[in-house]
Amino acid sequence: MSIVSLADRTVVVSAIQQGSGVLIADRLVLSCAHVVKSGSVLIAHPAASDRVRATVAWIDYELDVALLETVEPVRPVPPVRLGVVDTRQAIPGCEITGFPRVQRYGPDRRLEADQYTATVLPAAGQLRGLLVCELDGPPAARPDDEPSALSGLSGGPVFMGDVLLGVARQVPRQRDGHRVECVPLAPVLAAKPFRLVCERTGVGLRQERVHGSFPRDLRYEAEYAQALGVAYRRTKIFGLDELSRHDREWDLDTAYLSLEAQAQDRAAPGQPLPRRIDDLLAGRPRVLLRGDAGAGKTTLLWWLAAHASARTLSDALAPLNGLIPFVVPLRTLRARGVTFPGPAELSTAADLAIDTAPEGWAGRVLDTGRALLLVDGLDEVPPEEREQAHTWLSRLLARYPETRCVVTVRPLAVEPDWLRSEGFAELRLLP
Structure with missing residues (x-):
């Protein structure tokens, strides 16, 4: 069985601002609504020289999530495994990938992917319907008048092994960069418009319950x-x-x-x-x-x-x-x-x-x-x-x-x- 690496699924989303996204199939990208909003969207992948144009196939501002459909395949990846957290116990050994501003390099500030290990805390964001991750090694705190070092990570995938659990949404300032609040997959998979887009594009939705980490x-x-x-x-x-x-x-x-x-x-x-x-x-x-x-x-x-x-x-x-x-x-x-x-x-x-x-x-x-x-x-x-x-x-x-x-x-x-x-x-x- 060929295992698709997280790097092959993580993409740059350029719209009203620069964010990140995850390929749930070769032409479907899941990201955050506040990254996309409306208008032109371009998808880039580090392994590809050209950017690919995309349209907003579905967006939900309350969830802060958007599903993008590209005009051509971005990468030859199979549909991702979709996981719904079904435990209140902490799940260590998870990973968040994306393209935050802290990872830009060189005189022209080129984007490069970054990778964070984290523990998912299912009970922490339950009342607000969020998936909360505690970073194992958070970035240095920024002055209050500067954007978070993790800005640009929005829409980046949260994985447990090769199972997608959600996408990163924001880094609350009051947590000194230690936590990332994420959009869980349960309400996304329950949304009828999301399911219809997947059906139309031939992507089978097979979700699984996640009870813990078994590396x-x-x-x-x-x-x-x-x-x-x-x-x-x-x-x-x-x-x-x-x-x-x-x-x-x-x-x-x-x-x-x-x-x-x-x-x-x-x-x-x-x-x-x-x-x-x-x-x-x-x-x-x-x-x-x-x-x-x-x-x-x-x-x-x-x-x-x-x-x-x-x-x-x-x-x-x-x-x-x-x-x-x-x-x-x-x-x-x-x-x-x-x-x-x-x-x-x-x-x-x-x-x-x-x-x-x-x-x-x-x-x-x-x-x-x-x-x-x-x-x-x-x-x-x-x-x-x-x-x-x-x-x-x-x-x-x-x-x-x-x-x-x-x-x-x-x-x-x-x-x-x-x-x-x-x-x-x-x-x-x-x-």
Whole structure:
């Protein structure tokens, strides 16, 4: 999984005054209303030589936040992770980036990005609807008749790891530069105009609840994505005995062909037309996928796991990018004497070549709605244990209802609508 650095997302916003902003997608910038107000807006990035013109797509002066849409992509970044603080406990290890005046350099006072570490204090600004950050190392205090050394930081992003929590708004003078008051994301994400702009520009809004800082998670997720790529980017072609072992292994990037499937909706009249499996999966968060042996069920799950974790899915499946796949190969688990894994065991079910996960990591992934559960081979479970399998899966998804899930099974292994009560749609892979 490619991790986009904070520097790639932080931009200069030039309008009625100079401020900062954050790329929530390649053409959408979140900043402060008092920076923008009205009129011409230009966006600059340190890695680009030209400034990009932008328009105000939405502005809220009460929140002091503005959403800007650029005429062309600023940087090739995926949609940012959006976090809503859901705790009253302090969250250390957060970062604020931007372009404050104190960081200008040279005789022509060129802008350069600055970076501050901070602790988010969720209870401090609760009554005023603010996100308050205590800087670990505040800048020197300025005389009362001079602007704050941090002016120009307005609109700069507040990140916990790679999760955006809000944008900086102002530095109250009475705190001697120790605190930064920020706009939290909760009211922004609740604003209908903001959501409409994101929908129109094709940016999926997937927010997650933030309960605390777990700095090891981010690095582990990058390692986990690499391990998934190693495990699932190659497939073996069976039945071609005249080929060598090397020639029977093909790279999924070149060997994978999109499969066709039919929706199995008994309430709909007539036989549904075959469609690409990519399109059918896109609008169905939970799918029971039936198919004969050799139809490509397992290969499809491998392909989804490798590409979702690497953020390389496109078109209809792009919303899966950045999800954390948990592959559960039931036949392999049974051979190892394991039945149905609990949340803490999901990351080890596929037996990846990777170190032990940080304690509680899989549960945090599930709790934030970022899991893609891929259960392969339900027919490998003996018939007398399939009710137990149903109970395992239904309880897991009831505990973590935002989890996307694909389950594969042979056509007649379970009765029709076996998982309908859990919100599963049924698809049938064509031969």
